[in-house]
Amino acid sequence: MVLGNGKTFDDLLLEISKGKVVDEAQLLPYLCLEEKEKRCEVNAKLAKAYAERKNLQQARTFIQRAWVLSRFSADLLPLYTEICSLLGDIPSIREAYKRLGMKMASQGEVSEAIRYFDLWQYAYPAFHSVDRYEYDFDILELVEHQAGPYRLPVRTRIKPLKGRKIRLAYLLKGMVEPGSVLLKMVLIFAKHHDRSRFELTFFTPEAEQIVLGSETGKENIRLFENFNCKVTLASNLEDTKACLLDVAQRIYDAKPDILITSAALADFRHYFLISLRPAPVTIGFVQGPPPQFASPSLDWGIAWTKHPLIDCPANCSLVDMEEELPRREDIVAYERREFNLPDQSCLLVSAGRHVKFQDPRFWKAIVNVLGAHPEALYLVIGVEENQLPFLQSMLSQEIRNRIRFLSWRREEDYLKILILANVLIDTFPSGGGVILFDAMSLGIPVVSFRNNYMRPFDQTDWSVAEEILHPREMIVSRENLSELEKVLSKLIRDKDYRLDVGRRCQEHVFEKHSNPRRAIRKCEEIYVRVLEEKRVRNPSGLEVAINQFLKLVRAKESRLF
Numbered sequence: 001m002v003l004g005n006g007k008t009f010d011d012l013l014l015e016i017s018k019g020k021v022v023d024e025a026q027l028l029p030y031l032c033l034e035e036k037e038k039r040c041e042v043n044a045k046l047a048k049a050y051a052e053r054k055n056l057q058q059a060r061t062f063i064q065r066a067w068v069l070s071r072f073s074a075d076l077l078p079l080y081t082e083i084c085s086l087l088g089d090i091p092s093i094r095e096a097y098k099r100l101g102m103k104m105a106s107q108g109e110v111s112e113a114i115r116y117f118d119l120w121q122y123a124y125p126a127f128h129s130v131d132r133y134e135y136d137f138d139i140l141e142l143v144e145h146q147a148g149p150y151r152l153p154v155r156t157r158i159k160p161l162k163g164r165k166i167r168l169a170y171l172l173k174g175m176v177e178p179g180s181v182l183l184k185m186v187l188i189f190a191k192h193h194d195r196s197r198f199e200l201t202f203f204t205p206e207a208e209q210i211v212l213g214s215e216t217g218k219e220n221i222r223l224f225e226n227f228n229c230k231v232t233l234a235s236n237l238e239d240t241k242a243c244l245l246d247v248a249q250r251i252y253d254a255k256p257d258i259l260i261t262s263a264a265l266a267d268f269r270h271y272f273l274i275s276l277r278p279a280p281v282t283i284g285f286v287q288g289p290p291p292q293f294a295s296p297s298l299d300w301g302i303a304w305t306k307h308p309l310i311d312c313p314a315n316c317s318l319v320d321m322e323e324e325l326p327r328r329e330d331i332v333a334y335e336r337r338e339f340n341l342p343d344q345s346c347l348l349v350s351a352g353r354h355v356k357f358q359d360p361r362f363w364k365a366i367v368n369v370l371g372a373h374p375e376a377l378y379l380v381i382g383v384e385e386n387q388l389p390f391l392q393s394m395l396s397q398e399i400r401n402r403i404r405f406l407s408w409r410r411e412e413d414y415l416k417i418l419i420l421a422n423v424l425i426d427t428f429p430s431g432g433g434v435i436l437f438d439a440m441s442l443g444i445p446v447v448s449f450r451n452n453y454m455r456p457f458d459q460t461d462w463s464v465a466e467e468i469l470h471p472r473e474m475i476v477s478r479e480n481l482s483e484l485e486k487v488l489s490k491l492i493r494d495k496d497y498r499l500d501v502g503r504r505c506q507e508h509v510f511e512k513h514s515n516p517r518r519a520i521r522k523c524e525e526i527y528v529r530v531l532e533e534k535r536v537r538n539p540s541g542l543e544v545a546i547n548q549f550l551k552l553v554r555a556k557e558s559r560l561f
Contacts, residue, residue, distance in 0.1 A: 040069035111240035147275035169256035173263035325441035349421035351381035356427035431463035470508035
């Protein structure tokens with residue numbers, strides 16, 4: 001294609017790729033082509049050329065134009081997301097995924113729509129290593145609308161609860177995810193539910209061949225079987241929509257009174273499933289960011305901590321969740337020498353996913369502490385050094401030699417490493433959960449950060465410390481990390497104080513957070529209350545007839561007297 005001054009478009013692209021400045025007058029004839037398909041192609045190629053030369057602002061202009069001209073073509077998505085990612089423009093990436101999801105939904109492609117909405121949900125973690133999630137109620141309404149034509153016949157009439165078992169169906173998340181905390185939580189319910197009052201069933205949208213083809217999946221099946229529970233796996237159907245409709249029908253056929261979801265919006269397959277309404281009542285565990293766990297369509301939510309409850313868009317109850325805590329005497333620890341850790345060192349430990357270690361302010365405080373205390377070492381579990389691109393410039397060689405990085409381990413390995421710690425430091429600014437319980441139960445002092453409940457919940461900047469941690473002097477300011485340095489310095493210097501704090505942590509956690517049966521009884525009472533309220537609002541046909549008869553009797557009596 002030759003226009004204007006005689007240079008072909010490919011000639012101009014070659015000049016751009018060599019770093020030459022191409023005058024806009026040379027490009028205008030190609031940018032002004034009549035057919036939008038050709039203009040789209042020109043803009044896409046220019047975007048790619050300028051992106052390769054790191055002229056990202058110019059590349060952004062061209063790719064955004066091509067994106068619109070293409071009517072949001074999936075073929076352009078890789079280049080579009082690459083340029084936006086290099087610019088740190090995650091909102092535009094999310095908007096692109098949303099646009100494609102809506103486009104697929106309008107074409108009746110439910111499976112593809114769900115896939116794009118999942119990509120939308122996890123754009124911040126995928127492109128920016130940040131645990132940020134936000135509601136988009138247009139997407140939620142669209143998923144519910146997609147489910148509408150397939151919605152199962154409504155069962156609004158709930159039988160009286162007295163004299164029968166209440167049927168519970170749990171929708172599982174994490175069957176093939178190693179170390180899934182969400183699945184671990186449901187296993188606690190499977191073990192401790194009152195079987196005299198409740199009948200349990202468990203379902204997963206993961207296909208049978210995927211679960212049984214995974215060692216993690218097979219082990220999780222065995223764990224449920226240990227508690228006399230069967231997990232119903234999805235059929236081996238290639239189409240996501242067909243698979244989900246099959247799972248929903250199986251749940252419906254089990255005739256549960258309540259469907260409990262552990263991750264309503266963490267996976268849009270789950271949201272599509274609950275939107276099919278396979279049970280009269282749907283309750284969701286709000287175990288993290290509300291945009292991941294709490295749909296407005298839930299009949300009720302149960303939150304383990306206060307801040308997610310505050311921002312939950314559905315009715316929600318708080319239950320202080322408890323666990324079967326590890327005991328120091330039951331763990332055979334690794335030898336320190338296996339990780340090149342001197343026996344006499346004071347070992348500081350943090351653990352979590354790599355996205356929880358991305359704040360340079362935290363690392364500056366750690367570097368200062370290590371610099372002031374040559375006897376201290378820092379062990380980081382769950383992150384690799386190359387996942388922290390800013391860190392190298394902050395470390396002297398001497399400090400670098402006293403930091404160890406370990407990739408994430410299986411639970412049994414993790415506890416054998418954790419028990420070596422002298423102090424556990426919570427992740428910052430996004431705090432941990434289970435690991436705080438584990439460390440406290442092992443008698444390890446835990447240092448964490450205050451939470452600000454007066455602002456919207458933000459997974460990237462919060463902590464549960466004030467709800468679970470004791471003694472209180474172990475909770476420090478997140479605005480002034482010099483407090484963290486002072487607390488850590490005292491724990492490192494004073495062994496007696498360190499042991500005393502560890503003892504107090506241990507006593508507190510076993511008193512307040514070690515009885516899962518107690519917590520599950522609270523959840524069961526919430527189940528019963530929510531179900532009974534729904535039943536009263538939607539009485540059975542027999543109850544309606546009896547109530548009408550009694551109303552007539554009372555009316556007749558009032559006329560007589």
